[in-house]
Amino acid sequence: MKTLELYYEVPAAPKIVGGENCFEALAEELRSLGSSTVLLITDKAADASGMADKMRLALTAAAIRSGANYVAQDAVATYAAVYELRDLFRINNCDSIAVCGMSGAINTAKALRMLLSSQEADLDSIAGVNVARKKVSIPFAVVPVGIDTSIAVTKSAYLRKESGEGREFRSVSGGADICAIDAETGVEGGFAATVLGATQVLCDSLEAFVSVNARKLTKCMNLFALRAIRDSLGRALVDPTDIAARWQLRQAGLLSGLAYDVAGAGLARAISNALAVHCGGGREAYAGIVLPEVLKFNEEKCKADYAEALYYLIGDDGYATTEPEKRAGKLVSTVAETVLGLMRQAGLPATLGERGLKEEDIPVVARAAMGGYSLMTDPARATEDDIVGILRSKL
């Protein structure tokens, strides 16, 4: 019973709405929080999908004036973009923020909200975990456009500085007040993007499940996410218009995000983040490549958890016919085969070398990964040498 005594925190979650009229519900909620002039941040994906227009219409119908509309150009959130937006916010007397876009736009909006509500002068003074203090309230709405919706519900943002260095920001003030999920008009981006998005959610769910901070609630969230991926990924890949499948995958993303805010992540995330900064692109490009190695690395420590999670990944027959002592190994091999198979089918790079990593970069990346917060909650406590080994094995 000692485990039940361990201290835990479950942060407040944003209000999440989906389905018909979700944009109207989002705008109404924003209005009820005091929004009258909004800074709207979108990106090319949001505009192309039509979601940005839906958002604009709903905000107008709720009598929320558009103070400014900024279209994010970069896939990665940057310090420069946040400062530019801060000026726009002030010049146009905005009182709230709404973002509709992919991860770059959402990370930018979250960092902006943290900066404005903390009333600090620069981003470096609020970088880190729980550094930014919420001094003023700024209503904040998020609509994720891509398949990985986890970013809409977490309270963290990842930015790149001018120097190329990546910084993580995690604070209550980075969390949205309201989040809308629209599976009908959301962008799938094709087979490859769906594989990358789903693989990232799979990775995050498995890592949070075995995290040292995992609690019963977060474990349930992760297991539901795994089951949703099992039930829907195949259908979404075969038929991109299968809205029920897309909706399930989006819920899986939300679940993994909510669990992440409590349980944190692990080794795969630490490595993926470091690779993304070093080699470019988002961390989803690396999650699927490193995940199988990380699962193998953690297997001994996480046997019981992996055995439990196996059911949710392979269902009744596979689980029942696998001997209990072999279930953990079965999970590791199933994930490896499935992820690798999908990446090959999608024509995606399956090694880190193909993604641009060189042998001589490995020590630098490993050192950067050691500095990430995600490692603190990983159960196997990898060393820098362990990470070097993992990177080398996937080169």
Next chain:
Amino acid sequence: MMNTGTKNLQKTFSFFCPTKLLGGSDALDNLPFELKEKGASRPLVVMDEFSQRLGYFREVKRAIKDGDILIAATYSAVTGSPVDCDQVVKKFKELDCDCIIGLGGFEVINVAKVAKLMLDQNLSAFDMFRYDSVVKRNSYGNSDVALFLLPCGIPSGIEATTRARILDEEANLFYNFDSRRACATAIFLDKRLTDIMPAKALAVSGLNALAMGLIGFIENPDNMIAQSYATAAINSVMTTLLPAMRHNADASYRLAIYSAAINAGVAYYNAGGNIFRDTVTEIAMHYKADPAQVAEILFPHYYRSRMNEERIFKGVLMPLAGEDVYASTNFNARDKVALDTIEQFWDKVSELTSIPTTLSQIGAMQADFPTIAQAVIERYRGEDADVKNFTYITDLLEKAF
């Protein structure tokens, strides 16, 4: 890319749990930090006799003092009436408080929530308590008074939700509220605020948490987030209620049941129109009974009445019994095995504690059933025509009688 495919349009979906939950050892020690995070330093503590008598207020004073915060005011002996709400608001304003701490049971929690709602919207008691069963949704307001809840006794499930309920005994009216403004900023579950409970009370509360969790699971078939909360609750109760009853001195087990009740409440109240909840509410109001007791009596009958209807009922076996049992049970037998599991658990708990198992034991009378059924139908906001049905409801009540 505008997809016009209409295959299986997503249904309307909503999930809301805006309350931070802090639990486990020494959770209370974080109270000063959470107050300061919200810029608060002058709390008004709302409490009842129970929490004072058991020394919980002393624990709160100590925790706050350690954080260099002084209690600005207290309001005690809460009975859960509109008068309490009014008095709390008056005291809050007179003594220039900036946040509310609710320390106590069901009545304290609801008074604290409604007082916050009144303060946020600058409403008087006259404005709030004018109509029978008024529900205020999505209320606008310029302020957001921080509210911290420290439940004593097993939570009812309403704590981490947008709901609140006040009983006006004099007027014989219940007022129900559903508003973002009635949400707590944070809830603290600390074992120093738990105490050895009579086994009967523990049993009723634990089974109520289980019933809420099961309903939350069943009534949210498209909402995996709510189902996650429900699953966590169901699982906790199934594994810790009996040990909690056997080892009542062990606060860790009690804390697990508390946490289960909070999670169950989140799932339960995130479900849309819910005939079980409405029936429990009407019976509880009609006989001034404990809703938890009504829920634990009614649930097995409700489940049995609906177990053949939907596929989702077969999924309930998973949180009840775990992966091994679920995987090895034939698909078509799962709802029956789930029902057996539920009934066996209920019987075991009832045997150990002699809790009421029929509505007649809590004073219900069959002559009242038509009136109650009619009230349930008027209250029900869901779309299920099978259950929004006079005969269905009266049959359910008869079976539970």
